Amino acid sequence: MKTELEDLLARALESLQGTLLHTPVERSAIVVERTRDAQHGDFACNIALRLAKSAGRKPTELAAAIVAALPRSPLLARAEVAGAGFINLYLAGDAQRDALPRVFEQGERYGTSQAGAGARVLVEFVSANPTGPLHVGHGRQATYGATLAKLLQATGHDVHREYYINDAGRQVDILTVSVWVRYLQAGGIGLPFPVNGYRAGYVQGIATRLAVACGAALQRPAAAVLAGLPPDASEGEAEATAGKKKELYIDALIARMRELVGAAAYEEVLELALAAMLADIREDLAAYGVEFEQWTSERALARSGAVDCMLGRLAAQQQTYTQEGALWLRSSAFGDTEDRVLVRANGQQTYFAPDLAYHLDKRARGYARLIDVWGADHHGYIARMRAGLVALGAPGDCLEVCLMQFVSLYRGGEKVPMGKRDGQFVTLRQLREEVGNDACRLFFLMRSHEQHLDFDLELAKSRSNDNPVYYLQYAHARVASVMKQLAARGLQYDAAVALANLGALDGAHEAAVLTAISRYPELIAQAAASRAPHLLVHFLRDLAQAFHTWYNAAQFIVEDDAIRNARLALALATQQVLRNGLGLLGASAPETM
RNA sequence: GCGCCCGUAGCUCAGUUGGAUAGAGCACCUGGCUUCGAACCAGGUGGUCGGCGGUUCGAAUCCGUCCGGGCGCGCCA
Numbered sequence: 061m062k063t064e065l066e067d068l069l070a071r072a073l074e075s076l077q078g079t080l081l082h083t084p085v086e087r088s089a090i091v092v093e094r095t096r097d098a099q100h101g102d103f104a105c106n107i108a109l110r111l112a113k114s115a116g117r118k119p120t121e122l123a124a125a126i127v128a129a130l131p132r133s134p135l136l137a138r139a140e141v142a143g144a145g146f147i148n149l150y151l152a153g154d155a156q157r158d159a160l161p162r163v164f165e166q167g168e169r170y171g172t173s174q175a176g177a178g179a180r181v182l183v184e185f186v187s188a189n190p191t192g193p194l195h196v197g198h199g200r201q202a203t204y205g206a207t208l209a210k211l212l213q214a215t216g217h218d219v220h221r222e223y224y225i226n227d228a229g230r231q232v233d234i235l236t237v238s239v240w241v242r243y244l245q246a247g248g249i250g251l252p253f254p255v256n257g258y259r260a261g262y263v264q265g266i267a268t269r270l271a272v273a274c275g276a277a278l279q280r281p282a283a284a285v286l287a288g289l290p291p292d293a294s295e296g297e298a299e300a301t302a303g304k305k306k307e308l309y310i311d312a313l314i315a316r317m318r319e320l321v322g323a324a325a326y327e328e329v330l331e332l333a334l335a336a337m338l339a340d341i342r343e344d345l346a347a348y349g350v351e352f353e354q355w356t357s358e359r360a361l362a363r364s365g366a367v368d369c370m371l372g373r374l375a376a377q378q379q380t381y382t383q384e385g386a387l388w389l390r391s392s393a394f395g396d397t398e399d400r401v402l403v404r405a406n407g408q409q410t411y412f413a414p415d416l417a418y419h420l421d422k423r424a425r426g427y428a429r430l431i432d433v434w435g436a437d438h439h440g441y442i443a444r445m446r447a448g449l450v451a452l453g454a455p456g457d458c459l460e461v462c463l464m465q466f467v468s469l470y471r472g473g474e475k476v477p478m479g480k481r482d483g484q485f486v487t488l489r490q491l492r493e494e495v496g497n498d499a500c501r502l503f504f505l506m507r508s509h510e511q512h513l514d515f516d517l518e519l520a521k522s523r524s525n526d527n528p529v530y531y532l533q534y535a536h537a538r539v540a541s542v543m544k545q546l547a548a549r550g551l552q553y554d555a556a557v558a559l560a561n562l563g564a565l566d567g568a569h570e571a572a573v574l575t576a577i578s579r580y581p582e583l584i585a586q587a588a589a590s591r592a593p594h595l596l597v598h599f600l601r602d603l604a605q606a607f608h609t610w611y612n613a614a615q616f617i618v619e620d621d622a623i624r625n626a627r628l629a630l631a632l633a634t635q636q637v638l639r640n641g642l643g644l645l646g647a648s649a650p651e652t653m
Numbered sequence: 654g655c656g657c658c659c660g661u662a663g664c665u666c667a668g669u670u671g672g673a674u675a676g677a678g679c680a681c682c683u684g685g686c687u688u689c690g691a692a693c694c695a696g697g698u699g700g701u702c703g704g705c706g707g708u709u710c711g712a713a714u715c716c717g718u719c720c721g722g723g724c725g726c727g728c729c730a
Contacts, residue, residue, distance in 0.1 A: 093669065093672090094669065095673090096668085096669080096672095096673085096675095096676085097673080097674090099673095100673070104672085104673085106671095106672060106673095109672080109710065109711080110710095112710070113709095113710075119710070142673075143672085143673045144672085144673070144710070144711075145710085146672080146673065189730070191730095226730070229729090229730065230729070230730075231729085231730055303729095307729080384728085385728085386728050387728095388728095397655085397656075397726085398726095400728095401727090401728045402728095403728085404728040405728060406728080408728085410727095410728065410729085410730090411729075411730045412730095415730095435724095436657080436658065436723085436724060436725085437724055437725060438725085438730095439656085439657045439658075439724075439725065440656075440657075440724090440725045440726055441725090442657085443656090463657080463658075465658070465659080465723080465724085466723075466724080473664095506665095506666080507665085507666065507667090508666090508667085510658065510659080511658090511659075511666075512658085512659070512722095512723065514664095514665065514666095516665085519665095519679085527692080528678070530692050531678090531692075531693090533692090534690085534692050534693075535693095537690080537692090538689090538690065538692095538693085541689075541690055542689050542690090543689095544689090545689045545690090546689075548689095549689090582669090583669090586669070590669095590670080594666095594667085595667090595669085598666095598667060598668095598677080601677080601678085602677085605677090608693055608694065609693095609694065609695085611689085611690095611693075611694085612685090612691090612693065612694040612695080613694080613695090615688075615689065616689055617689050618689095652690095653690090653692070
């Protein structure tokens with residue numbers, strides 16, 4: 061529709077060449093946009109304003125000439141000059157109503173396109189460390205990533221969803237030792253819990269399973285555990301002094317556990333803890349309706365040799381150097397603010413090294429475009445990852461990072477504290493159980509991901525008219541209800557009669573609904589291209605609003621066969637679009653509420 | 654100090670990538686169910702788009718600067 065109108069304008073401009081215009085106008089400069097206000101027609105074009113200067117004409121004069129030169133088209137009812145020199149385009153009624161047969165033909169595919177031309181895109185999201193359950197922040201990332209992936213699929217991309225499991229590195233050791241200490245404590249060993257350990261309740265749960273699995277075999281006396289360990293930080297000690305102390309202590313404790321229980325038993329505890337955490341995360345996401353094509357394990361990646369291979373490649377290209385015993389990447393040569401360590405002086409790799417190898421692996425698997433969804437606190441890491449990719453010969457802009465701003469929970473105007481120290485954070489599971497998946501999805505998606513989100517639990521739970529979730533679902537259920545009422549009156553919807561009489565849909569309220577329906581495919585394209593699922597939520601609200609307004613102003617089930625069927629067709633099309641949209645958002649579209 | 658994000662109605666936020674009179678929801682006020690679901694609708698009140706400069710036909714949007722808020726700046730992950 062849009063491009064056809066733009067073509068019409070292009071032909072008009074061509075015919076003005078040599079008279080009013082002297083330089084040819086590029087096709088890409090001719091842009092037609094939906095109007096904000098129905099008084100300005102259906103579409104508007106600002107080309108006259110843009111060309112006025114170079115043509116040396118007044119914008120209104122130029123616009124009038126373009127309008128006069130516009131070829132006839134069945135699409136267009138009329139065009140007029142308005143304001144400072146806008147060209148307002150009014151669609152012919154038939155063109156407007158053409159959206160309906162399309163909706164019925166395409167059904168659940170209505171709104172999708174092939175704009176992506178099958179381009180392979182890898183969307184990596186959540187990727188939370190398997191050291192604890194998902195919290196509300198992960199919930200937002202999961203929701204955003206899942207919906208973005210669906211939007212990309214809907215616009216013809218070949219999308220692959222992936223979760224990167226950070227199951228290697230120190231945080232897993234900390235989890236392991238935390239579980240062991242809880243296990244010792246439960247066995248009656250008087251042992252302080254390390255300040256830097258994971259102290260939330262789930263660790264206790266894993267310790268219990270450990271006791272079931274191995275009995276008392278891993279119990280050791282407190283004296284043996286603590287002998288010669290450096291002092292731990294004290295509870296509530298200032299970060300400046302505590303930071304070093306608690307890390308030295310926990311590292312020593314990890315080493316001590318290894319020597320006391322042996323490497324094999326240590327691995328078993330680690331595997332048990334990891335498997336428990338991962339199962340919890342997978343189950344949580346599945347219950348939330350968020351799925352991944354692939355879960356990539358950092359440990360498996362390391363074992364495959366991919367990290368060493370990458371380091372070898374960098375070294376061969378002289379992109380690394382050794383300084384003070386550590387191996388550095390020359391990232392500052394590729395847009396980062398400084399060089400970064402890949403391998404520490406103690407021989408251990410940093411988090412960065414396997415992560416970079418992972419991104420290289422994604423490219424090697426044929427994904428030209430990599431989209432990562434990260435928490436906003438990781439923004440400083442973007443330049444580093446890009447620099448790494450560039451150093452490895454990939455274009456830096458192949459990686460696109462969507463940064464998610466933070467979530468604050470409110471309960472009745474009162475901010476819910478989410479201190480991570482005592483494990484006092486709210487989990488995604490708790491949130492879902494309290495407000496339901498649908499409300500969760502929509503509340504997470506309502507705001508731009510670049511915007512800090514205030515999530516009000518009371519509002520999300522309320523079954524009242526101030527809850528936007530119900531507003532959308534109600535519109536959908538309302539159509540179902542009308543159809544039931546129709547059957548109850550012994551009538552049937554006749555699609556053939558409806559499509560032959562769409563001309564009966566000539567009121568302003570009907571036009572508003574029609575406009576929204578016909579705009580839906582454009583909206584999907586835009587939401588996908590700008591990585592902005594929130595646009596879809598707002599669109600659905602507008603559509604529901606237009607529908608509710610019409611519903612209140614008109615009777616659908618009327619005597620006249622032509623009018624009744626035409627109106628039902630519009631109602632059913634509305635329902636289809638609502639269902640499609642809610643489906644992309646991962647929310648249900650109930651028939652009754 | 655440097656970097657990223659943000660600042661729009663009393664509150665929470667949109668704003669079609671520079672367009673026309675800046676829009677929604679909540680809150681507040683008025684009205685609408687013997688008629689397809691009132692979980693709805695119609696109308697009203699409410700704005701120096703953080704401040705000041707600049708770019709141009711035109712700025713909430715782009716540039717500069719200042720103010721205010723969030724986050725980051727490890728051989729942690």
